[in-house]
Amino acid sequence: MTTSPEAQNGIRYDLRMVASWIPEGASVLGLGCGDGVLMHYLKTHKHAVCTGIDIDEASVASCITKGVTVLQGDINEEVKDYPDNAFDYVILAQTLQQIYDPAPLIREMLRVGRKSVVSFPNFSHWRVRLMLLLTGHAPVTPQLPYQWHDTPNIRVITLADFRRYARQVGFRILKEVAIHTDRQVKSGRVVTFWPDLFATYGLYLIAKKTL
Numbered sequence: 001m002t003t004s005p006e007a008q009n010g011i012r013y014d015l016r017m018v019a020s021w022i023p024e025g026a027s028v029l030g031l032g033c034g035d036g037v038l039m040h041y042l043k044t045h046k047h048a049v050c051t052g053i054d055i056d057e058a059s060v061a062s063c064i065t066k067g068v069t070v071l072q073g074d075i076n077e078e079v080k081d082y083p084d085n086a087f088d089y090v091i092l093a094q095t096l097q098q099i100y101d102p103a104p105l106i107r108e109m110l111r112v113g114r115k116s117v118v119s120f121p122n123f124s125h126w127r128v129r130l131m132l133l134l135t136g137h138a139p140v141t142p143q144l145p146y147q148w149h150d151t152p153n154i155r156v157i158t159l160a161d162f163r164r165y166a167r168q169v170g171f172r173i174l175k176e177v178a179i180h181t182d183r184q185v186k187s188g189r190v191v192t193f194w195p196d197l198f199a200t201y202g203l204y205l206i207a208k209k210t211l
Contacts (some may be wrong), residue, residue, distance in 0.1 A: 011041050011180045013188035014201050018093055018117050021175070021205055022046055022162075026088040027112060029053070031075040031105075032095035036063030043068065053078050072121045076105055082112040090116040094201075097121065097155055103169050110171060110208045119203040120179070124196050126159035159195060166206065177204035 011019075015038045020028060022028060022191050023198070026048050033052030036059070043047035050071040054064050064068035070076055079090075090103075090113030099105055109116040126211045144198040166173050178195030181188035 005078070010035055012185045014119055014179060014185065014203065015093060015195075017177060017179060018091060018119060020047065021117060022089055023049060025049075027086075029077060029079075029087045029090045031090060031092045031109070032098070033068070033070065033091075034059050036066045036068040036070065037072075037157050038061065038091065038093060039067040039068040040148055047104065076101075076108075077106070079108045079112060083109055084188060085114055087113045088115070089113055092116065092120045094121065097157055099155075102165075106169060106171065106206075110206070115174065115205060115207050117203065117205055118162075119201055120157050121164070121201050122159055122196070122202050123156035123198055124160065125198070157202075159199065162204065163203060170209045172209050173204055174207055177203045179203065 016037065019041055021163055022042055024046055026046065028039070028042055028048045028050045030036075030050065030052040033039050034055050034056075036052055037202040039052045040063075042208075043050050043164070050068060052071060053075045054060055054070065055074055057072065060070050060072040061069065075095075088111040092109065096102055096118055104114070106118070159176075163173065163176075178191040178199030178201070179188050180191050180198060180200050188200075195202075
């Protein structure tokens with residue numbers, strides 16, 4: 001199992017993986033940035049110029065406490081205010097499953113950012129499949145911890161689904177990494193064998209399709 005000094009700082013393993021893709025000094029827009037942990041990490045460890053957007057008031061307050069520049073609002077609307085190629089990277093970490101209409105948002109991400117990072121829980125993980133098979137109930141896992149009636153997730157996504165979606169919508173997948181994390185999601189490992197079955201999360205670096 002992979003560990004690192006960053007784990008002691010409380011940043012999740014999946015966010016450390018995302019951070020590893022961001023080069024030194026990059027300009028970054030975090031959509032649905034939550035409490036700002038990733039933005040703060042990029043700012044302090046990568047000297048990135050970070051801006052976040054989140055609709056939750058408590059999350060915005062947490063970002064401000066960390067010194068992260070943040071805007072409170074709907075990411076689907078606020079992202080439209082930025083000019084083309086305003087950022088080097090746009091990050092949508094573990095938020096795609098909560099987006100009502102993903103295609104317009106992804107297009108906006110690739111308009112305002114030269115590259116984008118998308119990550120989400122993998123609904124085809126073996127534990128999810130087994131729970132549904134044996135119990136007949138909507139699965140509840142550390143990565144998908146909500147009951148069906150109180151979940152903010154309005155859709156389920158698998159790694160195979162996202163690959164197919166990229167072809168349908170028309171964007172390139174530059175890099176794909178499947179990971180498995182522990183229950184506290186502070187440590188983990190990259191999954192190379194049968195990732196659709198054994199990965200808890202999928203992480204993708206995407207860009208516009210070339211002509």
